[in-house]
Amino acid sequence: MSWQEELAAELKTFLRAEQFILNAPMSEHTTFKIGGAADLLIFPSTTDEVISIFKLTSERGLDCTILGNGSNVLVLDGGIRGVVMKFNGEFSTIKRDGRRLIAGAGAKLKDVSEFAADNGLSGLEFAIGIPGSIGGAIFMNAGAYGGEMKNVVSVVRAVSRDGRMVELRGNELDLGYRRSVFQSNGHAICEVELELDEGDVALIRSAMDDFTQRRQSKQPLEYPSAGSTFKRPKGHFAGTLIDQTGLKGLRVGGAMVSEKHAGFVVNAGGATAADVLKLIEEVKRRVFETYAVKLSPEVRIIGEE
Numbered sequence: 001m002s003w004q005e006e007l008a009a010e011l012k013t014f015l016r017a018e019q020f021i022l023n024a025p026m027s028e029h030t031t032f033k034i035g036g037a038a039d040l041l042i043f044p045s046t047t048d049e050v051i052s053i054f055k056l057t058s059e060r061g062l063d064c065t066i067l068g069n070g071s072n073v074l075v076l077d078g079g080i081r082g083v084v085m086k087f088n089g090e091f092s093t094i095k096r097d098g099r100r101l102i103a104g105a106g107a108k109l110k111d112v113s114e115f116a117a118d119n120g121l122s123g124l125e126f127a128i129g130i131p132g133s134i135g136g137a138i139f140m141n142a143g144a145y146g147g148e149m150k151n152v153v154s155v156v157r158a159v160s161r162d163g164r165m166v167e168l169r170g171n172e173l174d175l176g177y178r179r180s181v182f183q184s185n186g187h188a189i190c191e192v193e194l195e196l197d198e199g200d201v202a203l204i205r206s207a208m209d210d211f212t213q214r215r216q217s218k219q220p221l222e223y224p225s226a227g228s229t230f231k232r233p234k235g236h237f238a239g240t241l242i243d244q245t246g247l248k249g250l251r252v253g254g255a256m257v258s259e260k261h262a263g264f265v266v267n268a269g270g271a272t273a274a275d276v277l278k279l280i281e282e283v284k285r286r287v288f289e290t291y292a293v294k295l296s297p298e299v300r301i302i303g304e305e
Contacts, residue, residue: 035075
């Protein structure tokens with residue numbers, strides 16, 4: 001019996017059968033639609049389950065990779081060894097407490113933004129088009145249109161790798177440009193508390209409609225992608241530099257620099273992670289050659305080649 005089968009037998013004591021998949025192709029669980037298989041993919045639905053999963057992986061010395069909605073991620077073609085814990089719909093409750101919203105880590109950012117609008121709470125309008133979970137949004141300090149999670153998050157409840165419940169707030173979160181403390185401490189974000197402002201529903205909806213229209217007109221939503229591929233270099237915009245270097249439509253295999261927005265590398269059909277990595281390197285090389293500006297990926301690269 002393989003270690004996956006042994007672990008699956010233990011998982012059956014506290015998870016339903018549909019909450020885990022052996023040898024799960026990550027192309028089916030990421031927005032890029034790319035990636036080899038994860039040895040064992042688990043979908044927890046409660047904090048207690050997260051604690052139990054960490055305990056089991058720790059006892060066996062297994063790596064445990066945390067995923068939100070699978071956006072902003074490129075899984076390499078060799079897949080992911082050990083366990084992947086993905087926070088999805090079962091971890092997605094959203095509730096209101098005055099001006100605060102409390103959301104499970106698996107709640108989609110779009111749904112939290114919609115919930116805030118329905119309740120006349122302002123501050124999360126910028127997030128309407130970001131294609132990730134709220135847990136992933138905190139992990140990356142996601143932002144758009146002048147807003148970022150740093151401005152609205154007040155408390156994050158997480159589970160540490162040794163199975164402790166922890167609560168972080170303020171400076172403890174170390175939120176910066178596409179950065180948070182969770183990128184280094186390995187905690188699994190389970191619940192997020194947001195502090196918002198009372199607002200006019202019509203004005204909130206108007207702002208969200210404007211952001212949605214802008215996104216639909218400018219971003220290549222017709223192709224699978226991981227979102228914006230490159231971080232914003234100081235004093236520049238990555239998409240503008242790539243466009244001005246003449247790289248729109250540049251392809252390696254099935255990976256392509258979007259012809260609609262040069263800041264996006266898209267899966268134009270059958271792309272492998274190797275295709276994407278080669279294209280990223282070629283874009284970086286040509287932009288540096290032309291403008292002496294170093295680009296670095298915003299997309300999180302995980303797994304084995």
